[in-house]
Amino acid sequence: MSSAVCRLAPSPTGAQHLGNARTFLIAYWSARAQNARLILRIEDIDSPRIKPWATEQAITDLRWLGMDWDGDPIIQTERSPLYDQARNQLMDAGRIYPCSCTRRDIEAAASAPHESEASGWTPDAPVYPGTCASWKNGDPLPEDKPFCFRFRMQATPDRFFDRVHGEVACNPIQDIGDFPITRKAESAADCLAAYQLAVVVDDIDAGVTEVVRGDDLILSTFRQLQLYEALGHSPPSHAHVPLVTGTDGRRLAKRHGDTRLSHFREQGMPPETIVRWAAKTSGLCPDSDAAFSDRTLDQIHQQMIDRFDWVRIHRQPTIVDDFGSTTD
Known part of the structure; x- marks a missing residue:
């Protein structure tokens, strides 16, 4: 093997x-x-x-x-303990913050999804407007309302090679924005991992070298590439069919x-x-x-x-x- x-x-x-x-x-x-x-x-x-x-x-x-x-x-x-460990690592690195915004708040503040002139992508969800992004380590957590933890996107990586589609590029800030890595809860301990964090932690833990999935998940790959980088690991190759x-x-x-x-x-x-x-x-x-x-x-x-x-x-x-x- x-x-x-x-x-x-x-x-x-x-x-x-x-x-x-x-x-x-x-x-x-x-x-x-x-x-x-x-x-x-x-x-x-x-x-x-x-x-x-x-x-x-x-x-x-x-x-x-x-x-x-x-x-x-x-x-x-x-596998919740593994996800909690990764979340703590991201918190220590300043890459996540608590967000109490509702979906309605985000949709009201964000512009309607549109095709990016630079990359041609239509965002797959309303791009988060950064309402809670000023939070920094040491600030109090939200009180009396549920919150999730949201990942701070950076401008790069903004491209990757796909085994089916070749080079794929996007503007991570404009096309994706900060995204949740946990579900909402009223305490940090109860904020269970969401899909984007769980799949990256699982792939790292298993040593996955190739990810094959549908091409409706290409934008999710840009989210996950940044999570790999923030957690200190190289990403697998990707093929979006x-x-x-x-x-x-x-x-x-x-x-x-x-x-x-x-x-x-x-x-x-x-x-x-x-x-x-x-x-x-x-x-x-x-x-x-x-x-x-x-x-x-x-x-x-x-x-x-x-x-x-x-x-x-x-x-x-x-x-x-x-x-x-x-x-x-």
Whole structure:
């Protein structure tokens, strides 16, 4: 096994669908092509949105599609001490501050999301106007109202190389702004880690060297790059794969019909059908490969592992109308 470490990281906020499956399969093929250690991490840190049945179903979905991993699953909600330690490190370095602003406060103070003239990005959330940013270590914490801890963004790093999209750049101050690394609570001890901090701490702890995920998370990567730097660690490489969307150009949801993996499994669809579709629509297997349709699940996986190269991965989203009829 090489020194490379990759990860599958489903979030049990609902059922896994075709888009999730393709991203996980690409991550799996890349990991096995590198002879990397592959970990499974259950990203259940967003407790209010977690569905109690979704973790077991996600594991069943991944195994049904022929994927495996090394070691036991890592569960984020069991790792609070690590996140608290990282938060304390950021506090000591002056990189975070308490913020009691409500979403309504931020939306009222921030301008509407707009496309940056410099980078072409539309912010994925209202850019924080800095209302609480004057706080410094030693100042009192907010009283009588809940607060989170917010990370101070800097002007750099403002670019990174993505294995699918090439060099990606943004203006971190203008396009992103300071962001929360904890959820709100009425005391610092009760401010539990939020997604951005948890994933960085987990990747550092596991020694992850490659992150594969959907390209709707590119702006989150800029947030996480600054967290890596503030915590004193080099970031992994990143590959943001195009989304699978409906005909309206939006990522898959209930409005696009039932694209849940559990639905296809219950309907008797063989997993090979989905894995072949993922291989073809990702760009790894040309439609002209007639023999591809006769291969077993293990043979399909081995072929994709043998063929894997990031230069083959498509940069454009795949549009799904009725599954079985897709357009690149």
